[in-house]
Amino acid sequence: MTQVLVVNSGSSSIKYRLLDLPSGHAVAKGAVERIGESEGLLTHRGPAGEVERREPVADHAAGMRAMLAAFAEAGPDLAAVHLAAVGHRVVHGGERFTAPTLVTDEVCEVIASLSDLAPLHNPANLKGIQVAREVFPDVPHVAVFDTAFHATLPPHAHTYAVPREWRAEYGVRRYGFHGTSHAYVSRMSARLLDCGPADVNVIVLHLGNGASVSAVRGGVCVETSMGLTPLEGLVMGTRSGDVDPGVIFHLRRAAGLTVDDLDDALNRRSGLLGLSGVNDMRELIKLIDNGDEDARLALDVYCHRVRKYVGAYMAVLGHTDAVVFTAGVGENNARVREHALTGLGDLGVRLDHDRNERGGPVISAPGSPVTVLVVPTDEELEIATQALALVS
Ligand SMILES: Nc1ncnc2c1ncn2[C@@H]1O[C@H](COP(=O)(O)OP(=O)(O)O)[C@@H](O)[C@H]1O
Ligand SMILES: CC(=O)OP(=O)(O)O
Ligand SMILES: [Mg+2]
Secondary structure, three states: OEEEEEEEEOOOOEEEEEEEEOOOOEEEEEEEEOOOOOOEEEEEEEOOEEEEEEEOOOOHHHHHHHHHHHHHHHOOOOOOOOEEEEEEEEOOOOOOOOOOEEOOHHHHHHHHHOHHHOOOOHHHHHHHHHHHHHHOOOOOEEEEEOOHHHHHOOHHHHOOOOOHHHHHHHOOOOOOOOHHHHHHHHHHHHHHOOOOHHHOEEEEEEEOOOEEEEEEEOOEEEEEOOOOOOOOOOOOOOOOOOOOOHHHHHHHHHOOOOHHHHHHHHHHOOHHHHHHOOOOHHHHHHHHHOOOHHHHHHHHHHHHHHHHHHHHHHHHHOOOOEEEEEHHHHHHOHHHHHHHHOOOHHHOEOEOHHHHHHOOOEOEOOOOOEEEEEOOOOHHHHHHHHHHHHHO
């Protein structure tokens, strides 16, 4: 029996899972959320039961200790488990990392050097790695990068039309993120279509807290909506997605905002939150149902952006077999799916209302030239699989 621990250390949470491979069975799983807030929340499910604890979790190191305490309480005893690897989600791998990588001190230094490009993510990822390496010094640690699946973007898709020295000296190019999810979901979609990955072209809509879309031709990613950082593209929970960079110059000059103010505003106070006051899609829907006009506009902007990208990526692919929804919003919110794909009938994308309400996997109408799917993502399983493949 081979077991892999996966740590997905995010900006304010640590999600983790202990997996049996190749079955994919979760022996234990849990999350430490609201790290750094006045009350943190730990939930854990193991063979000896469930743990739920509400107490402050000061930082990610404390979060990792809370995770270990939960294993001690509800099992399994990690000291008695033979871990084949610990797999870590790392968001930005830059140009250096395009495949799963064995973690060393030098690898950690490069991940740290990329923090400016993923300030919400890389520092947290690194903290998870540091603590886990201390606790499991004899187990191989593997970093699995969000950017890796997008390393195949052709130059015309990853190049920004900006001065040569920015590109040559500062690594200014498009990278793309959520690659682990796009890789897993595109592969699962091919399976649902009864094809091999090489035989289908799919558009994957990862709509979670962060959100991105990718165009995958024959298993190879050829376009994606996030860029140098996870800020470009779709409207997200707290991130603006695409805006004219002129907005930044205007606010710099007219309102005197600093670069840090602008970074904070576009990453943490924009998106659904900036439009409606809430960043969680469930809360947004409640506001809309209570007649809140700002919330309705927020949903319209969100869905309009998704629709624009679907149309654009159909043009990029030339032929599209499936449009696939995944992640928290994509998997659970029928209203967003329907709203986003409305009006695409002439492009061959025809949703079936009842199938969509039931949740899939197939939610397009019979005979729709493009199949529409709902496919749950599983970043932890994909990270575990890739980590194990590297070490064995
Ligand atoms: N049942 C649901 N109905 C509607 N939205 C949901 C549901 N479950 C989760 N979501 C939405 O999914 C989003 C979080 O997605 P998730 O993929 O978990 O994000 P992340 O991994 O980035 O934290 C939130 O906006 C949340 O409201
Ligand atoms: C890269 C990214 O946006 O990740 P998340 O959705 O977890 O914030
Ligand atoms: Mg996510």
